[in-house]
Amino acid sequence: MMNKITVDEGQVKVEIPVYDKVSAKAPVFYNPVMELNRDLSVIALQVYQEKQGRDIRICDAFGGSGIRGIRYSKEISGVECVVVNDLNPLAVEFTKENIRKNGVENVRASKEDANILLRQCRGKFDVVDIDPFGTPSPFVESAATSLKAGGLLCVTATDTSALCGTYKEPCVRKYGAMPLKTEYCHENGLRILAGFISRTFAKYKKYTTSVFSHSTEHYLRIYLEVGKGAKRTDDSLKNLGYIAHCPKCLHRMTIPGLAPQIPTKCPKCNGTLKVGGPLWLANLMDSGYVKRMLDLLPTEVNTYNKALKLLERCYEESFGPATFYDLHKVCKVLKTSAPPITDVIEKLHEEGYFASRTHIKPTGIKTNAPVETIKEIILSLRG
Numbered sequence: 001m002m003n004k005i006t007v008d009e010g011q012v013k014v015e016i017p018v019y020d021k022v023s024a025k026a027p028v029f030y031n032p033v034m035e036l037n038r039d040l041s042v043i044a045l046q047v048y049q050e051k052q053g054r055d056i057r058i059c060d061a062f063g064g065s066g067i068r069g070i071r072y073s074k075e076i077s078g079v080e081c082v083v084v085n086d087l088n089p090l091a092v093e094f095t096k097e098n099i100r101k102n103g104v105e106n107v108r109a110s111k112e113d114a115n116i117l118l119r120q121c122r123g124k125f126d127v128v129d130i131d132p133f134g135t136p137s138p139f140v141e142s143a144a145t146s147l148k149a150g151g152l153l154c155v156t157a158t159d160t161s162a163l164c165g166t167y168k169e170p171c172v173r174k175y176g177a178m179p180l181k182t183e184y185c186h187e188n189g190l191r192i193l194a195g196f197i198s199r200t201f202a203k204y205k206k207y208t209t210s211v212f213s214h215s216t217e218h219y220l221r222i223y224l225e226v227g228k229g230a231k232r233t234d235d236s237l238k239n240l241g242y243i244a245h246c247p248k249c250l251h252r253m254t255i256p257g258l259a260p261q262i263p264t265k266c267p268k269c270n271g272t273l274k275v276g277g278p279l280w281l282a283n284l285m286d287s288g289y290v291k292r293m294l295d296l297l298p299t300e301v302n303t304y305n306k307a308l309k310l311l312e313r314c315y316e317e318s319f320g321p322a323t324f325y326d327l328h329k330v331c332k333v334l335k336t337s338a339p340p341i342t343d344v345i346e347k348l349h350e351e352g353y354f355a356s357r358t359h360i361k362p363t364g365i366k367t368n369a370p371v372e373t374i375k376e377i378i379l380s381l382r383g
């Protein structure tokens with residue numbers, strides 16, 4: 001007999017085998033740190049279902065214990081069916097038992113390689129959730145074939161060392177993009193992922209619009225609505241481009257296009273620019289979508305405070321530009337200590353700029369002000 005423990009999350013209780021530590025080697029994978037990810041997923045999918053105004057079909061392609069898919073069935077209204085799939089036979093056994101124990105009759109367990117399942121279910125799903133170990137890159141194209149036009153793709157990536165630029169080669173291999181290790185590298189990571197997904201979907205004349213995304217703990221998570229049509233796909237690909245960053249003065253610029261002229265020298269200080277891309281330069285958040293997620297966030301979830309703070313920051317930053325400044329990094333260049341971040345933001349507002357915090361970094365400021373203005377404001381607050 002295998003020793004089991006019961007996990008209580010959202011409105012469900014699931015059993016999993018006892019494990020020593022969270023690891024891909026656990027008999028059935030369950031990570032308590034991902035509770036926030038699942039809580040946010042439930043409301044993101046609820047917003048999507050509301051927008052559709054009809055019952056939706058969901059594929060949880062990497063189901064583990066089944067907790068995510070079972071929560072989708074139990075906590076989202078308007079769900080026609082959920083397929084919870086996993087390649088690990090023991091995970092599927094536990095999923096079946098967890099489905100039975102939670103009395104969710106519209107959930108079915110499947111034991112298949114995710115790519116094969118998704119290819120077999122061409123155009124069948126409204127929502128596909130990709131939550132593998134490490135990179136989602138080998139599964140995105142299959143998701144493109146299985147999603148209906150008007151569908152929603154949800155992707156988790158835990159290979160942040162590649163996407164955020166600690167290691168360049170794996171990012172080039174997996175995402176066909178050069179990462180950019182900067183103080184806003186996690187946002188760049190989300191943009192590389194969004195860009196890779198849009199290029200992959202484009203092969204099928206499908207385009208993607210990111211409605212919500214976040215960088216939390218060790219992972220990146222993104223939600224994209226899918227549309228269809230050659231012309232719209234061509235137009236959408238115009239949102240791809242590059243970011244050039246000056247490590248010396250912290251000036252940065254976005255350069256749209258797949259083969260644009262990219263300057264090598266900083267126009268402000270003549271320093272050598274570092275370049276990342278191709279990546280997604282347009283919005284990573286839809287403010288209306290995030291606002292509705294805020295409305296729907298249930299006070300009963302265990303992660304309520306964290307989820308609320310994250311969504312509030314995401315809402316604010318949804319109106320901002322593609323990168324952010326790190327207050328401490330700017331102060332380091334200025335060789336001064338940091339004033340309160342709220343004072344800097346207030347001054348930026350007074351001068352007529354957009355300025356907000358970002359969920360990615362407590363010391364991050366999203367603003368359309370040039371770096372010289374931020375520096376002047378910091379020095380005036382110090383003086």
Ligand SMILES: C[S@@+](CC[C@H](N)C(=O)[O-])C[C@H]1O[C@@H](n2cnc3c(N)ncnc32)[C@H](O)[C@@H]1O
Nearest residue numbers: 029062063064068086087088113114131132133
């Ligand atoms: C990160 S876990 C999923 C966790 C789950 N979504 C949750 O929220 O608890 C990844 C799962 O994918 C399964 N897996 C790995 N490769 C797979 C493949 N090619 N096809 C289907 N499942 C796979 C693993 O057995 C593991 O259970």
Ligand SMILES: [Zn+2]
Nearest residue numbers: 246249266269
């Ligand atoms: Zn410069």
